[in-house]
Amino acid sequence: MSTTLLTFDPLTISLNGVSSIEASAGTGKTYGIASIYARLIVLENKHVDQILVVTFTNAAVAELKQRLRDRLIQIKHSLLGNNINIEPFIKQLIHELEQQNRDIPNIIRHLTEQINHFDEATIYTIHSFCLTVLKDEAFLSGSPFNLSLVSNHDEVVRTFTEDFFRENITPCNENSWFFFINNITPESLYMENRQWLQRPLIQKNFLNNLQKKQFQNNLLNIRQLSKNLHSQLNEDDIQAFLTILREKNDLSGTYFKLGTYETLFDMFRQSPQKIFSTLSNNKYLDACLRFKLNNQNFLKKTANKQKIQTLFRSFHCIISLAEQYKNYQDKKDEMIAQWYLEYIDYIDKRLEDYKKLTIERSFNDLLIDVLSIVNSDTSHTKQLIDNLNHQYHYVLIDEFQDTDPVQYTIFQKLFINNATPIFFIGDPKQSIYQFRGADVTAYLNAKKDATHFYTMNTNYRSVSPLVTFINKLFNSNSNPFKNENISYNNITAYRKDHKIIQKNNTLATLTIIRLNEEYQNKNKLSQLAADASANYIALLLNESQQNLIQYDNRVLEAKDIAILVNTHIQAQLVSNALLNKNIRSVKYEKESIYDTEEALILLSLLKFSRNLSYQAQSLQEIEMNYQELNYLLSSQFWNADAKEINEIQNSQKKLEYYLQQLKHFFIVWDGKGIYSAFQFLFQSIGVETRLIQQEQERSLTNFNQLIEILSEKEISFQNPNTLIKWFEDQIQKNNVPSDENTLRLESDENLVRIITIHASKGLQYPIVFCPFLWDYAEKKNQKPLLELDTSSEHSSPQLTYIKNINKAPQHAAQEAIRRLYVAITRAEEKLVLFTNDVEQDKLNADNPLQYLISPYLKESETLWDAWQNWYRTNRDLENIIDFQENLPNPTFFQNVQLNKPSFITIHKPNFQYSLSENTSYSRMIKNSQSPDLYSSQIDTQVLKQDLTNIKPTLNIFTFPKGSETGNLWHEILELINFQEPLSAYEPLIRKRIIQYGLHGYYRIEDLTKVTLEMIENTLKSKLNKEITLTNFSPDISSKELEFMFYQPNEVTLETINQWFKNNNLEKFIIPDTSHPQGKIYETYLSGFIDWVGLYNDEDVYIIDYKSNFMGNDLQDYTTDRLLSEVLKHAYQFQATIYALAMHRYFKSIQKPIKHIYIRYLFLRAVQKNSNKGIWKWDIDYQKIEDLETSLTVKAT
Structure with a gap:
């Protein structure tokens, strides 16, 4: 049934029933929520604790709280006459009050009361709402009173997974063999299926026991036939057959190739495992099945048919084995899917039992517990629902496109079924968090419960030409989102005029650049796109410094530009490309603070000051670690160059001065705490001032974050030694970023932003680059065996083997189009897209850009031709789009503000961490090691020279010698993926070089470059003929x-x-x-x-x-x-x-x-x-x- 979409107006929207509000990108969703909220407070006289507002992230909660409170304050000031420029909504609201003859002083008193009590406002994430329900209604819900919240149950589930193997796989030979040949391990089983765990509204479609038994018998037959094959074959028959193939008189050479069958029979002489792996190759399986002679084309006209048939009958054991294997092959994926379903069911039951014995609850547990409560038909449940509906008179749900069936069922049972007015605000076109469990199907199903439908159709973000382009692009295909239930409705732009002005030229609103290289290698194209983006940005910033480009009546700055990427590897490619063009950038991604160089500096400082203070008071009696001292002196704390370090070491007075500073640091730490110790050090040597002057905000931010963490953790430890040990452990771990240890952003006042599309949702930037939208190659192992069947023939979603679904869904391809929509709607003024020039027969139907533009692709044309055809069809886009067939010219950013003196830093030598196991040889044979290049004696000798005049030439032969270099190179070769672009590993290599202490007298950039060249030579060296x-x-x-x-x-x-x-x-x-x-x-x-x-x-x-x-x-x-x-x-x-x-x-x-x-x-x-x-x-x-x-x- 089609629905009529009404234009959203917060003052006329119905306050009864269920309202669905579709808020397209840039149409002011948060503004709309704040307006509804204000109407309920002002016109409906509601209190802040009577309106439930639910969104999906803590950041969104914080923003909503601020925006909603600010809106109430604005209204109050406007009613008092303190606002000169009153926005249209508030004018209309005041007009409505006047029309209703409302008591304005009373309204002001009510507003004042709600503003003063805004800390009681019920604005939650979905998880915090469920936690509130479970705690506030603990008696009625039956929940533990002292719930302990954990982020997840990953380690518990891994333990249960190993139990599943022990109980179900190991005891049965056939099961063990099946898991072995298909490389299914406990870890792979968990990783492959974790998205389906604890999904209570999903039914599992199991095979019946008979099908499972038939498959096991089939597997048993294959093993038995493989074992007996060699004894059943007659060597004379084999040689007779191969002779026929050599003579080429009887059998078609097209089907019976000598080399194939020689290899095949050679394999049949091997082990059952070898036979099994041979048949997994369809080439050899088909060769076996041809012994059935079921195709007349197999025989030549001159063939002795009877002779061939007689010979082939002697190969009946091969035919039997091949037919059994064919049956196995046809059913293998289905059987793996069956095991997946049994595993999921097993884990769900174990977790359910586990929760009965513990007070621990994960975020997902909170949802499941509340769902279980609302689905139960008890007097306690009814009382709990009555209490919630008495408390909340209205419910607003933000970002509703990111909901899932569990969340929607909770709202349905709690509020919709009890006639509490509820507003769903979201945009199905922006549902891009499937990896977090979001299900756009839940949104579409929820719309069926809605009684009122509204749309926000004015874009306040993007300039009019951009909105026109987006309208045209998504109208190019009759089903733009590959989902008949998600349509695209044209949006109107509020803003007609550009804020960006280019002198002497017209800056195109949209630029589409062709990656016009002859090759189609994805890695090379990715590098090409990254470099082209950097060149284009360098060109824009250079023109801006010449005052040729302005944004909003000022020069265009780096902070006005964002680059959207899909992956962290792409982010690193772009970051490196920008750096090569002298452009600073900031990556908005989760990285652990313990993975930074600043963490290593602080650890060195803590250890050195402790060791120093534990030794004798006399300078002569101190056993000096010059490596550590040199590193600290050259770090951001003292910033001494090589000449200054040499002077310090040759002057007892100077050396004692610095040692006393370090000893005093420890004394303050031991007496007043670590925070006071760092305050003393920062003030006494001017760390903050120096870092700010050198534009090292990143380092200053990292230092402050680490000091805060150490100060908080200090309370839990008895002495400095235990705190140091804890800190060292954090640095050596592969930390998953959490709220505490996620790297904070430094001041990004004037840096190019690099951000993933997922993280960019809700944000906007004047200029947006999308270098990688052309790249939609799914990972090789990404084809799922299980999928949700959401067809109407089932009362609830069925988790089933994907081939059991009549029409397999295209969730990944559909979400890719929605990601494209999110990406291109981030731009305010200008958008830059890149496209590869693909020929028609190589088009990927799942690539979103190619899919949208494909109706304009004519026979024998390329994707670039299709863009031209589309442009010619949409003539009103003239002067809006700039098609560039050639890549931007190489350009270097001439930043006139960066003409500052350079600083020479000697970095830290070996920390002597146990970063990895010794190499295999050193574990077996303990030979003498080469002398360490960075021994204190060598450091002392070298530092006595004037290092400022030394400019060593670095290459692979002059690269530092010794065991540390060997360990470094071994570790890097162990960590990298041989199939990925090496440039993406530059940060890893830089970090490892620092950790191994190999950058004492060479620039880290040069050491990294030489290491990258060595790795490339290694990966592409010939091991045997053309094998690398x-x-x-x-x-x-x-x-x-x-x-x-x-x-x-x-x-x-x-x-x-x-x-x-x-x-x-x-x-x-x-x-x-x-x-x-x-x-x-x-x-x-x-x-x-x-x-x-x-x-x-x-x-x-x-x-x-x-x-x-x-x-x-x-x-x-x-x-x-x-x-x-x-x-x-x-x-x-x-x-x-x-x-x-x-x-x-x-x-x-x-x-x-x-x-x-x-x-x-x-x-x-x-x-x-x-x-x-x-x-x-x-x-x-x-x-x-x-x-x-x-x-x-x-x-x-």
């Missing part, structure tokens, strides 16, 4: 693979050397039997392998990274020199242990392999597209089998 590390996806490789096996008896080096000799590897023989590696006693042999990958399902690559310094030129890393280095350190022994470990592993999972390729990558010499710098050792698998036999190694 980038060829291995995470699902067929493993980093820092830990192994352990049991060596039951003593093995002498003579045994290993004999094996080397038997395999013509005399050069590997280790001559000195007194060498520490010369004997392995009875023990567990364990270690870590840097990287292991499986190629073509049969070849194992073992990679070990080496940072050894062998010389200052590539000529020092020749093949012969690498071999000498290997023999010098007995790396061949290490490699042998690695090969044995991998042999044991693959043998234990019944997965045969052919070769083991050992590759030692000497990181200072590896080159992309080359095999230089790589020591290679190729081992036939059988040779490792022989070694294992001789060693009698037993796996544990």
